Amino acid sequence: MAKTRGTDEGFDYREIDDVIHGRVRLSVMAYLSGAGVADFTLLRKKVGVTDGNLSVHIRKLEDAGYIRVEKKFLNRRPQTLCHLTRKGRESWIAYIARMEELMRPKAAE
Incomplete structure (x- = not known):
């Protein structure tokens, strides 16, 4: 019997970080993983969403401590900066x- 990609092979889809996995949050984390810090306006341009949409996703990342x-x-003039935290970097790497x-191919059994 062929195994599926689940807990038997060491991969459990439930371990994927739901906070990061959303498209906008994934984009923010990807950008900040390289930049470390970015202002809100730059993030909005890079991610391509509205102010309100980005604010909601930034709040979720902030609430998670990322x-x-x-x-x-x-x-x-007011400026909002977003900094990637140590916890955020560790979570991004994980x-x-x-x-x-x-995505790694698994040998058929």
Whole structure:
């Protein structure tokens, strides 16, 4: 009997991080994994969503502890910066590893 990709082979789809796995959050995490920090306007342009949509997804990432949001003023104008946290980087690396495992060909038995 052929095994399916499940817990018997060490991959359990339930281990995929639901916080990261959404398209917008995945895009934010991918960008921040390289940049480390980005302002809200740049993230909005890179991800291609509305202010409101991005705000909702940033809040979910912040609530999970994956990013830290910093609000400050620059030349008397408000600026919102999103920083990837240590927990966020660790979760991103684990997410990528799980996705690579899912895509790795398995030998037929």
